[in-house]
Amino acid sequence: MTEADYVVVGAGSAGCVLADRLTEDGRTRVVLLEAGPRDRNPLLRVPIMTGMLLRGRAYNWAMTGEPEPSANGRRLDQPRGKVLGGSSSINGMVYTRGFALDYDSWAQRGLPGWSYADVLPYFRREEHFEEGADDFHAQGGRVQVSRPAPDNPLFDAWKEAGAQVGLKACRDFNGADPEGVGFFHFTIGGGRRVGSAQAYLRRAERRQNLEVLTGATASHLIFDGARCAGVALADGREIRARREVIVSAGAFHSPWLLLRSGLGPPEELARQGIAVRAALSGVGRELQDHQMARVLMECTQPVTLFRLRRIDRAAAALLQALVFGTGPASRFPLLAGGFLKTRPGLDWPDIQCHFLPGLTTASLRWNPFAPQGPLDRHGFFANAYVLRPFSRGRVGLSGPSAQDPPRIEGGMFADRRDLETLRDAMKLLRRIFAQPAFDAFRGAEIAPGAAAQSDEEIEAYLRETALTAYHPVGTCRMGMDAAAGDVVDARLRVFGVPGLRVVDASVMPALTSGNTHAPTMMIAEKASDMIREDAAA
Template identity: 50%
Template sequence: MNKNNDAAEFDYVIVGAGSAGCVLANRLSADGKYSVLLLEAGPKDTNIWIHVPLGYGKLFKEKSVNWMYQTEPEPGLNGRQVFQPRGKVLGGSSSINGLLYVRGQHEDYDRWRQRGNAGWGYDDVLPYFRKAEDQQRGGDKYHGAGGPLPVSDWRHHDPLSEAFVHAAAEVGIPTNPDFNGATQEGAGFFQTTTRRGRRASTARSYLRPALTRSNLHVETSALAQRVLFDGKRASGVAYRQNGQLRTAKARKEVLVSSGAYNSPQLLQLSGVGPADLLKQHGIEVVLDAPGVGNDLQDHMQVRIVTRCAQTVTLNDVINHPVRRVMAGLRYAALRKGPLTIAAGTSGAFFKTSPRLASPDIQIHFLPFSTDKMGEKLHPFSGFTASVCQLRPESRGSLKIRSADPSVPPEIRINYLATEIDRRAFIDGIRILRKILAAPALKSYSVGEVDPGAKVVSDDDLLDFCRRTGSTVYHPTSTCRIGNDALAVVDQRLKVRGVEGLRVVDASVMPDLMSGNTNAPTIMIAEKASDMILEDAR
């Protein structure tokens, strides 16, 4: 492509083949009317661990498919830097994530609408969740069947994960068979974006079926340098591939789907962002947009590790040579067993206070334990349950450090910056401890390893959060939707103040929704596809 460096022309140029970009590529090229170029900075999704659900642990620090970002020292976490893995491969973070399919609460989307974002209420977005979905249990009022994205129940019987659900019921948290149905509250098993024990990234579920179309072009190892402008109109994208600078022109629109870190980074590199920051790096200002990179939010988690009385944990499988080989063979033959474990088997959503309208805490339960995610499992039998605050108040920022697109941006999240955030974790840990001490888990639990029985007071619990808290990998809101001065895109995801440019990914969320971000990002891209095609007509 681009022989003699002639600029190739397409109707749409999409930057980023992640959870959103692959959806756009499929939907915009479907009727054959428009030519579409999809640019991805990373490689093809050929790494074998991408396709094995438990493989996410192996991709945690795998530079070839992961941007491996770090935050700046976080004041609320004792000045620690927090590791931020992000997908750099076809499928983006949907190729390396923990596979959980969680949409959030109905109230999240109604809150977006009440903030003046018409068309983004729960009733507006539900049809797009259903359109995307191929629900293993079949379609109903809340779920779709026959869509591109497989959503499945877990293929492994695990007594520990079941015991967690029973223990939650014993302390008054009702059992909920469907976190994405009528209500989120309760305890139960997570569904995952898998089919027959294999990961269903958007590269696999959306992009692969579209690759035979002659009007869809995909370029990997293509790092966008900047969006090109003709006055105030986006006219194309400059990207670097195999050491060469190339140009792709967009007849209709440039669609930035590079995620909550790379989308604002690309806009800033292209002259759309806070004017002072751009001038500091010698970048010509196309639009002074102070909101670009503002309002960053992320979910934080704090993990409790319990020593297990029985050898039923994944630690016992992985640390035993024969059991480890048997698990591998079982997966190879049947696509079942411990290798199908996602980043949460069972879990719960509950309120830390009765005055709250909906749950503010999510628990991820895992039948294994480790000091840090992506590192070696403990030599003893252990299991983990983590507390995640669903709607943090804390907000941070993303800024370029350099005019060079290959230099990682400066990421500040400001975890635990507000009293509400700090309180939610202290109260959330106390409720989780009640669940872990309930009769259903008695026969499994030897005692708490981390933080340990001595950590009881509010101050000690908060100190534990500051020492050990880490991300749940859900950055959002750096190019958010809205009508105010700091909003970056309008309700149709068009960048305000310029023409021919949209942002479509988790960065447009006005704030964090109450759950994992992959399913909502796919929904956003489904909805955006319809709006883009409508506007083209």
């Protein structure tokens, strides 16, 4: 049995931050538990490997959701990182914080300390922005943030086409006004991925007061009376916490662990024969994710990433990235995109787009509307996803064993308004690709294709092809009232369970407008201060 002041479950975007910040004083003892292996494989640092990592199983929980009733009964892939760094070790590395109004809406729910003015200092604290400090960015933080230089004429075409449609240009998606088309920031430094393990954990592991256990799958929480006192592992070991257990296992596994420990909706626990320790109706509920679809085009010029399909070129690019941190493999190619409005009169953008100068096997395999052409061709695509979905899903238990994965009901298009927003987004992407800026490159539309022109046809395409953006949140929602379905309070303490907090994306009361890695690190940065304050009180 190992004992520590704090036991952190999950070494992902949040857990690595907590392990670093809570051990800074050199005295506070922390044990960090990670079910996956160490992140020693050098390919984890190569940005272009993201696609393979998300579809592989070596560092991925590789979960699959339940059939989606409003998406033709399809089971959607739900990749999550299973390695030090968690999903930050396999994700697309896009660094977006969301909008100021996202966090102000959290504060308007009655959550003190979560307005944009409150959280901006934590975003700045986590960041080392290569372009320099200003009112919105800082240098000296743990996370290297860069804006890789566009290296393809199709990126220029995207930006110019946006202007031709009447969209404004945006210099900084993390600045005062994120609306418009432009280029994203990435957690890439020196041409290599900078996940939370690289940014936070590497330095923390040099301290004697941190112990990192890999291959350590949590089975359930341990209690001493009403108080959470530790974590039981699937191999029989117990890790005890003198002060607190902090669950940072992500939006799927955090509620899964609480449910396995008797914390959750009584009816869900009863189905698995688990005794109720705390009746928390919100555990596993309010699952939210960005719903995404793509418009794919053939390209008439040989300027796309298809050049890397040749084995010699791919090997050379990979070697160049590994050795020098340069070349086409040293960046993730979703460099361009935008935050856009699908219709006039909206107060703020309702979709996010990413543009990629290439086609992938994943893009082509789910195109039932156009003939399945060969994969060996040049092309490009843009995706769009609904920034603030109305649809909700839930996470539960698929069985009584610690080996049984979470049961994921994604709720794709459970609210028709999300389907309509994504339908209008497809129309907007088509308009962008129809502009003169793409005349020199535009071939036939691969998907949705000529068979999808009416609203009904586009919606049929979306029901058959839409995915999630792998940004699940909300399943241990932060709020002020457990009776209303909230799971943790504004200081991320689980209602009615002393000694237990949840610190990860699952606590978000509403999905942020953009990729969720940066907000999750911010939550952990802020939580580390609250944990230390509460310990000193």
